[in-house]
Amino acid sequence: MNATNTKFTRYDDNGKVWLSQNSDQPFQLTDYGIEPTVLATEAEVGQAMLEELYATAAAKEGDINIALLGGRGAQQLHRLLGELAKTNQADELLARLNVFTQDALAPMAMGNGLSFVRDFERILGDAFFEKIKSFTPMRTDTPDLESALIDYLTKLEELGGLDIFFIGHGPEENAASHLAYIKPFSGAQFHYLAGIIPISSSILEHHISKFKAGGSKVSESDEKECRSAEYILTLGPAAILQAKKIVQSVVDADSAPAKVQTYANVLNTTFSTNADEVLEQLNANPGLWIRLHSNTKSFILPNLGL
Template identity: 80%
Template sequence: MNTDQTPFSRDEENNNVWLSKENAQTITLTDHGITPTVLASEAEVGQAMLNELYATAEAKEGDINIALLGGRGAQELHRLLGKLAESGEKDELLARLNVFTQDALAPMGMANGFSFVRDFERILGEAFFNKIKSFTPMQTDTEDLESALVAYLNKLESLGGLDIFFIGHGPEENQASHLAYIKPFSGAKPQHVAGLIPISSSILEHHISKFKAGGSVVSEDDEKECRSAEYILTLGPAAIMQAKKVVQSVVDADSAPAKVNTYAKVLNTSISADPAEALQQLNANPGLWIRLNANTKSFVLPNLGV
């Protein structure tokens, strides 16, 4: 385990703040493409995601570091993990897990019902959190969000980085998309490990309606605090490209039909071999970052039309 504290440098573009390791090596942009696996149901997608965790556990000794996906994409996986925790069937595996969140609204109290942490607790269940080795959310209740994010990144770095980055696909305007919450034209570059992104009213409305529809227990005070959030904390391109495995799931094209076109654009757009042009493509459509990890699995439903 690396116990050194990694120094981070700071880049700012249009009020987007990005953090990168000061000693970061130059990252080569190689387009590996993406080959979706079409499965019949959300249950099958959840099982496929769990199978990827099992495969990593078999291939690696010791701790397993994962970033959880919020929203619909991984809820079936979370239900399966919760059942395993209650049954005791996979306690040895759960005890190896260092679990991280990949994005968060801030500033916001950690106990707020609109926090992804609360949603994870609701679906994964108490037994899961009691049995895993560690759980590290992004801290959202501090006046110094940037320093808290650096502390989060240092813990992730000290544990050896992500073994699995569970990730989704978010639609944006002009058939663009976001990954984690790397937004179009936010200035994200290959060396950026994480960032603080100014939040928009449309994102807040989407987030609030999604949580209410999903059955989260929320109060008027929770909603008021959530609506006052100013930033999204997010892992960045470097975290995606350097993860040992990326496991994507896209299951909600029926309720988010824009994903049909935005996923197709990621699927069918080749990233330029010219570095400057490639960076322009990635800035305009951050969903493309997933094509730059050589070990990516993308599990989707037939309603995505691929």
């Protein structure tokens, strides 16, 4: 462990790098659980997510800081925002948005068809990005990924942190799950804001197949570059716990049936009464971090079997 600068501390753990705010605050476990809201269609999930954005806008003045969810989970929300951006109905709201990405594969060109940024541009559209206040992606096209990630975290901190963390639920082996790209056994601790962790070939295959199924245009060179990615950049547990609101969506259990069991495990796991054992549970199944946030909405479809 060594300090990267005055704001963040660097933790290096067997090739995994995590960045943390300097803090002596101890870990305190409060399990708020999850009460999922089952909606009939993916379109209804997208509308419910949009309503959460409207609610935040009504409850505060000034800027609204959000982390976009990549992949299938928020595509309906993004389509709704893209359509609104083509009109003047939501211009005042859009002008207040500081938009951040939450994870990325690296190194990879920002214009690669398999990057989350390009997928956001495809669905949200040019008008959305012209009308929002700012867009801050995780940079994946630099030889110094760590410095770029520090710049990203510095901007997020200066703006006051996330008002809404739009988040998904990713299945992992042994009926575990990931949030953002916090992987099982990646050593993520409660005070880690973001990390750079090694990537597995299985994640790359899942990522490529997911983007192709979602309609992304992917060239041979894009796919080749993506397959050579070595790292995952991801926001960490502290970014989740410090967000003012968590809005989760899980809509693709038909194409990712493992989510039926992995989501159920997040709902039903009993936390140990021993603090050290709780940290082990969170490390083995990072999807559980969401249960430690007091203001969480989880919108799901009936295909999760609940």
